[in-house]
Amino acid sequence: SIVIEENTLGHGAFGKTGVFRDAISKKQVLIKSIQFFNESDLEASKKEVSVMQILKSEFVVKCYGYFIKEKTINIVMEYCEKGDLQKFIDNLQKEHKIISEQEFFDLASQLASGLSFIHSKQVIHRDLKPSNIFISGNNRIKIGDFGISMIMDEQDYANTVAGTKLFLSPEMLKKWSYTEKVDQWSLGIILFILAELKYPFDISNELNLVNSITNDIPAPFVNLKNETAQKLILLLLSKDASKRPTSDELLQIPEIASFQMSEFNKEKILNHYH
Missing domain, CATH: 3.30.200.20 (Phosphorylase Kinase; domain 1)
Known part of the structure; x- marks a missing residue:
């Protein structure tokens, strides 16, 4: 039809x-x-x-x-009428706007809720990035594009390299075995970009990018003042995957839990689109 x-x-x-x-x-x-x-x-x-x-x-x-x-x-x-999160970030950059703490925790809550569900079904996304995250007409964040996702086996470890390099975890770049914690790393990168409107590592060339992801600490926070938000991003960007919080653990953080299942802050978000 x-x-x-x-x-x-x-x-x-x-x-x-x-x-x-x-x-x-x-x-x-x-x-x-x-x-x-x-x-x-x-x-x-x-x-x-x-x-x-x-x-x-x-x-x-x-x-x-x-x-x-x-x-x-x-x-x-x-069909998600509001486009993707990359468009949202581009608009913030173009208009020299930064998101509020409230918007940060609301976005973090929705992304963590999505990943928590995905991982509960034994799926690793492996290519989580702003252009694969969509915004519906009622301002709900929705994760999409599962073209290179994989279902975890009994070992719960994988070792094939997949995804977009900017959002790849150190263990994937090193071709080590990995778990769903690679998605948590990608989430950390996305949240850093949402807050700071820049990438946390050296992107001057591909070699520097790989070296920076695997060895450097993230760039200092400038826009993001909230200590809880800073801490959760730094934990998500731990080189040691075992130190990265799961999405279920993120949802226990009071600032995130308070937004769980809430409607997106429509008025503020819509202001970023117009």
């Missing part, structure tokens, strides 16, 4: 993403169309669908299913 393409959001090497409207329900959906050239390509995309379909949470982008047409798999997903 999906017949009307409203907007093409992006093109990649092997596909595109567009917004469509269901002709019957009038509901907008996002369709990610990916070309496949062999059975393994197709199975990889089907795996993304199967992972998303077991992650039924208000903090995860919904996946409604898929259909195949002319060597293209089309994944039908929830």
Whole structure:
């Protein structure tokens, strides 16, 4: 029943993403169309669908299913009208605004709630970054893009390198075994960027980036004054993965717990978009 393409959001090497409207329900959906050239390509995309379909949470982008047409798999997903967290950060930078402590803890609460649920289902996202985190029409934060996620096995350790280097943990860069704590590292990077509007390590070139992530302490805080917020970011950015708090532990922090399951602060967030 999906017949009307409203907007093409992006093109990649092997596909595109567009917004469509269901002709019957009038509901907008996002369709990610990916070309496949062999059975393994197709199975990889089907795996993304199967992972998303077991992650039924208000903090995860919904996946409604898929259909195949002319060597293209089309994944039908929830459409988040406010775009992604990268757009939100770009707007903050452009307008020289910083988020309030209240907004920081609200965002941290929603992201931790999403990761807590994902990890409870034995899934590691492995590519958590602002462009994979979406904002719905009612200002709910939703984690999406599970294309390189993996399901933990009985060992609870993995060792394949995946993800975007800026958000990769030291253990992944060193090609060591890792757990879901790699997502906690990525969360620490995201929260630092949200608060400081800059990256915490040296990004002058790729070699410096890898060395800085694995060896340096994060850049000092300038915008973020709250000591609890500073401490939780530094803990998430521990080189030793075992010292990083789980998302369940983050949700026990009073400042974060007070926002758990609350509606996003609509007025302030909307001000950042206009």
